[in-house]
Amino acid sequence: MGIESIIEPSSLSMLARVLESHCGKHGILLQEARDSVAVSVIEFYQCGYHREEDLLNMLEEQDRPQSSRHGSIQVKAIPFQE
Incomplete structure (x- = not known):
């Protein structure tokens, strides 16, 4: 069964x-990488995101680092000098 039989x-x-x-x-x-994005698009669609704009927004949200999504503190690595 192909994707065509599941989605109009x-x-x-x-x-x-x-x-x-x-x-x-x-x-x-x-x-x-494109296949990975395609899987995400289909997963979002199956979760109820059926508008193009909503799907694009979800992909953008997925691409953002975790810290910016939840307001967490970002930790910056500082090289140690002896």
Whole structure:
């Protein structure tokens, strides 16, 4: 059973646009990385994010470092000098 039997063709086209838009914006060229983004897009879609804008926002949120998402303190490594 392929993805086409789970997701309507019109929705599949929208998901492909989201993938292309996000990968283009971030310069994601490697197929392995694009596949990873595609999995995220489908997971977000299955969780109820059905609008293009919402999916793009979720991908952006996923790309942000954990600390900026939750207001945590960022720790900066300072080289030790002897």
